Amino acid sequence: MSQVVLVVGGSGGIGSATTKYFSKQGVKTFLTYFNNEEAAKQIKDSLNNCETIKCDIRNENDVNTMVSSIIETDLKIDVLINCVTSPLKLKIFDRMSTQECFEDLEVILHGGILMSRAVLPHMKERRAGTIVNLLSTVISGIPPVRMTSYVIAKYGLLGLTKCLASEAGRFNIKVLGLSPSFVETELLKSFPKKLLEIEKEKQEGKTLLQPEDIARAIWQITQNAEKYPNGENILIRTKKDIFNMETVLKSGKDQ
Incomplete structure (x- = not known):
């Protein structure tokens, strides 16, 4: 039976x-959306094994x-990928509204x-499952200014990643984080152009990471989850990091 993957924030x-990427590998994929119904429909129509579900992920019901x-x-959910986010505010903390x-x-x-x-009760019952939480390199080292609420939320998601790894690991469930640089x-779109140009200078080819690069990394991680320590936060600063990761995984070595 094909894998069943749920991508939260799948229209972004x-x-x-x-x-x-997952759908083209033959995986049954569900994507959630909230406002962007047209984008979700276009994605579904372009794929053979993708379903869309409107969901307010802030609402428990x-x-x-x-x-x-x-x-x-x-009958199952093999992989949960949390990659939803909200628009960046880019404001000094004490000038933000509550x-x-x-x-x-x-x-x-x-x-x-x-x-x-x-998803955890279901994964525990099956004694199998992988959760990947999309984090960010902003939680590695000194955080950038004007991004306080975003950074706090990502740190919280990192904490959730590590706690769930500790609790759910004995049920053969892997919980991993992926922290890409600027994508x-x-x-x-709201970022200062000068800042983005500085970031581009750090990258091979002077271009930022692309969404497809991160999709490829997530695929490699989920298909080789057993090779990662549970709770690991995997940093992707450049395309070379993805290449190195793929090379190591192909060699059969643990990360």
Whole structure:
């Protein structure tokens, strides 16, 4: 039986690339969307084995209903990929509204908690499953300014990743984090161009990481999850990191 993969935030840049990549490998893929119905429809129409589900991942009932419906029709969820995010605010912390401060927490962290709580009982029962949480290199080293709520939410998701790895590992469930550097998506449209040019200088070919690069990395991680320590946060700063990862995995060595 083919794998069943649930991509949360599957209509976004990285999410849509991941959905397409997995689906083209013959994997039954479900993507969630909230506002971007047209993008979700276009993705579904371009693939043979993809389904779309509208879901507010901040709403526990929405999340539980969605997960139950997938298990009812496809009997399982092998992989959960949490890659949803909210628009970047790029404001000094004490100049943000209370709503702005908590929006990232509600979408990234609260959503990640609800999704994990919904799939874990099923994965424990099957004694199998992989959860990948999309993190960011902003939680490695000194965090950038004007991104406080985003950074806090990603740190929280990292904490969730490690805690779930400790608790669920004995059920043969892998929980891993993936932290890419700047990826060329709509999320970066509000970034200062000078900052992006500096980041491009660090990359081979002077171009930012692309959503397809991250999709490829997520595929490699989920198909070789047993080779990673549970709770690992995998850093992807450049395309060379992905190449090196693929080379090591092909050699059969553990990460």
